[in-house]
Amino acid sequence: MVYLPLHRSHLDYLLITWCNWHFGLKLPHIASGDNLNLSGLGWLLRATGAFFIRRRVDPDDERGKDQLYRAILHSYIEQVLSKDMPIEFFLEGTRSRFGKALTPKNGLISNVVEAVQHGFIKDCYLVPVSYTYDAVVEGIFLHELMGIPKVRESVLGVFRGIFSGFSKSKQCGVVRMHYGRPIRLTEYLATITASLSSNHRTRPVRMTKLSTSFSYRELVPWHRTHSETVDDRTMIRAIGFHVVYEAQMMCSISPVAVVSCLLLAKWRGKVSRSTFERDCEWLCEKIIAEGGDVVGYQSKKTKGSALVKYAFEKLESCVEVTDEYVSPKESHSSFITLAYNKNSVICRFSIKSVIALTIVSRPSGTKLSIDQIVEDALSLCDWLQFEFMFCRPCDSLRELVHNVLGQKEWSDPIHGFLRSEIEDDGFLDAGGALNSGTLRVRDAKSRETLQFFANLVRPFVQSLYLISSFVVSEKCPTEPTSDNNIIRQLCQQSLAGDIDLPFAPLLESINSDSFKNALRVLKDKGLLQRSTPNSTARSGNSRLAELISNLERVLEVK
Template sequence: MNHCLHPRAESIIQTSGREDVCVGDPSRVRGHIFAGFPYLFFQPNMETAIELLFFMGLIYWLFPNFFTEGISRINKMVDIVTNRMFDVFNKFSPRESHQNDSLATMSNLKRFSSEQKNRRKLTKEAEQKARNNHIFEIKENAPPVVVPKRRPMMGLSCYGCTPSSRDSLVNQSAENFALKNILDYNPKASRYGFLQRTFKHLAQNYELKKFDYPQCAGLVLGNERVKYAVEKTAVQQYKDSNSDDSDFYAQLVTNNEKRAKRILHDMRSTLSDFLLRFTSWLLCKLLPCFVSSIVVHPGHIEMLQKAGKTNLPLIFLPLHRSHLDYILMSFILLNNNVRSPLVASGDNLRIPFFGSLLRGLGAFYIKRRIDPVMGQKDHVYKAVLHTYMNECLKAGHNIEFFLEGGRTRTGKPCMPKYGILSVIVEAFIDGIIEDALLVPVSVNYEKLVDGNFVREQLGQPKEMETFGNAIKGIWHVLNSNYGMIRVDFNQPFSLRELIKTFNSNGRTTKAPVAKMLKSNPSTTSLYGTDVVSDEHKTLVENISKHVIYDCAQSMAVMSTNAVAFLLLNRFRNGVTVDQLVDAVDELRVDLALVRRDLGFRGDSLDVINYAIELLGPGLIRKERLNNEEIIKPVAMLPNVIELMYYSNSLTTVYSLESVVATALYSLDLSRGSVYRDDLVDAAIELCDILQYEFLFCKPCQSLEIMIMDCIDDLVIRKEIFIYNNQNAEDVQKSKRIAQQFDDSSDEDYCPAVEYKLNEKATDYLIYLRSVLRSLVEAYATTAFTLEKIIGRSLIENELVGDIMSEMKKQLADGSLLYPESVSVDPIKNALKLFQKWDILECHSEKRLRLYYLKDSQDNATSINTLYNRINKFKTSSSSE
């Protein structure tokens, strides 16, 4: 029996068969206490213990006086030892509420001396009085917030968009299931023989369900779509050549047919059941070398197994954080008897050996980059891609692809690319498939296996994947520790039902146009607009954003995410261990109230020590100040960018609250109060600025209502405001509910609601504001630097370099407060935003992007107006 209290023990990895067993759980030591102290310290067999007790009884019968004095001394010794045991236990025991019952049970086992018994009698009246006072306080004061003890069932589909899917496939008792570690496979001795137990992973692979994976490449070139695309391209090339030679046209047709064949050969997958099983066995040996566990929820696996029996294709849509994502997906599905999917992969992974290996594991390769102008004319490539995917769907293959296109470089979900999903949607609309089940997937790592993206965020070019780099990366990974990996499969929902909901009653355009945020996808990737038909573009956009939002909401929060988030946003200047423990406890309560699952359990002190050890001294350091240990984040370049990556998993949770806090400080607070309508309008304006950073709500929700609900939640839970006119607020709530059913409700009926600031909540508001402060700084500096292209143009790399130089200059003189503002991703997103606002123009040729100001904006006044529009959220009209 393991009594290890080390923070890396299994207790904080929540993979135990019993969820209530964690570090310092009394149930682990109770057996020793019942067995008596001789057995506790020496642990002989039970017969020896009985003989010892009989010998002690014989001495007591022969020498009663001598033994009474000895017993008295032994009692005192037992009391001292027991008290010391409890002191040690209480020092390491968890603070969670569900431990209290176990502690009470253990305290009943404590041996009390006669003096202690008398002391209990004397204090009985005092205890009764304290109990009565406590009951009085419960009656008079508001009840405390009750945190649910059960783990929330994450990833259930949207009730508003897919009500039928929400009621299907789900086991109502799934919340009671303990999490499952995929790497933990221990065959029972009663069921398996010696050889099966010895070679358990081979036996496990042998027992897996065998699936047939038909090869579909041979059906593509004969398809009418491909033939038509070949002829259309040849006709266009023939017209452009100004030639009248019929033989030349025939040659063009032949060349395009050969090109279609090459495209298909490079694209196709060779998914093999044998290779899947062999790789699964190999992963069972290699994964424990660098990860402690791969955790899934059994309820999620059960939903997938039921969905696999519907004979509908499953479309897996995971967030993309690491190259390990698609390998893990196939590994988990295979070991739970769910058909492995074909995986859309970028052609940058088609490298020697590893490219062929991934192809055999289900990868089919598509172009990562394509010229946006030429891409629209590449009818052959588009036809081959569409046809190959359609044939795979008809053959019964499941499909997996990443809506984000590439891996996130910031830790936040990226804006979706719509191309591959549009193929699935058109396959359904054209009747090629009856329906499909979409499965959003969230993957989170305690420590990112791919290393970090600091070089890229500082403006250096991405290193291309090569065979040598792959070998070096694998060797480094196998000799490192990356903690736990958590995979959450959301509830599968019907594509047919979702499309029907979006198309009925104009649901997607019901909210006022001024309150809707529309963003454009990438135009430089085949995941982007070049394969999306204009007819279904809005529909595909709404589905994509819904999936990304669902994935972000169902992602479990890891220990490294929690510690990095608190240190960067709340304790940037350092914090004591006790204060950080209290902050983690508070964070756990907040996450439980919004039903976000945690990737850790146990005492917060152990969780913190474990996370600090995993992140390493390069990101978090410990110092001694006045005989007290201080924990500080390394908040300087380049380390802070990597720490920000882990923090950003929680930034999405607090993004809307941070928008409200930031919008609040952009208003005039000299009166100590603010009108609700002004606050909502300012929050919507800030959401518009950050539309390429976050999805603040689902497409089926109104952003305005989400902001008002967020304000109400902050008022109730955090008491940031005191109402000046409560009646008006009640009327406004009634109006908001009525508007959801009747669009004709009177806009001017309610009086203005005024919020009075609660000074006690100022620290919390500043903490919330800091969550988005680095992004606002990056956008404001990008707008300021546009002055450098007045009357001229710059290619993207030069413009981004100038902006980063300006950021470093402002960081040195104190104009910028956050070093993580100096990052490429928010700069590029800001440039996209300014394009959408018709301030910038971008001309793309080959792989170069040339930026210049629009004629109407090519002056200092327009740039200054743009800068002030953003900078007001950076500066504050009130002192903090």
């Protein structure tokens, strides 16, 4: 049994161990970073099942030390699994700094896959695990989100954190754990192999990056135009993405996240409390309609007032509340805290939000073609590929976008968000497929709803714009420098108002996590150098200038 939880808090380690003990299951061996192997504390963690691994390895490794280390780690994991002992590690590699799932690392899961492929163990179960916290006990990583380097763990820091946790004036709230359906690794590998070989080719196709496929991160295992073998690295990568996607989608939504989502995506100013409570019920119903659930909410039974009251107790530091109105406090820390909570909701609406942003970015009344909406949405998903997992690796993102547009909420001839300029009975043909032709947003109410969904992802697009425009500006240092220095300076200058922008940035868009992902995608697409991104940004980079222009259109810059 291999437990693969998402990582939100240091409590994550304890919760699975406690649950296994409570239900009489074997306690897992837990892979832990060597940063927690502290004097006087490491032995205690080992006694409770932890084994320490290096967080970083030498990319050059001239003496072969890291090869030896990898071999020993691989053998250790094989031995643990061969003794029928469960193991636990975090595919994301570190705690999420901004409340959403991270792209998985391939190192540890590759040891498990190879152990099965090489016959050292017959099989194992992969168990996705996720958590819903009203509030993580460590609090929000405000300093790190401003680009300030993380303070290395110490024994003193651990005890200080424990005492500060116990000294909190109020409890952190509820924690809900979610165990996914165990996935037999051999069945998963066999399913992929069978699907790849079903085209009757002599060699199976390869999961690889294809320029026009538009599957999740362009990873398409079922694509039938290539005739090359499947490499193990890509197979392992696909398994990691599949597990993390399943874990994020089975996660319940906290009432704190629902309230934070509405405060940032719909009501950034003052709103009457009664209106806000009705909107809470509306959003909870939307989450349930998308296959999710909200902790403590029963459809058509729970009152929004109860959810709001509960959530405000956890958000009193960043929300102003009276009997008549509600509004977020105007500070960067307040908006970052709300955004951390809000981001757990986005996975339920990620594709819908991207489609909505492509629509509302055009002036009201503009005619749109279905093909144009689909292509723009796919392009935006591509630029946000390191922010969100839009679908499983084996899914076609293009088909999913078409499916969303074909939902009754969008295509209903009377109440749908969009209406056809040609057909009176909607824009679906008799078979339910999308008709070609022009569309408009139906009315002001539909546009308001689309604006809400668009605002879920708008801060991340703004972050991409901020980093893209900063590296080509005179404000960016001319001498080669690291990503962290660029991010830190951009955070500081953006908050100080020292950067000239064609729009007022949302405060939550100014954070190191989004800037780091933006730099990563710019490097991945070859727009910036990997080592020193600022050194070539100003040298007539026409592709980067084109991106900035397109982002200005999406962000409705006049």
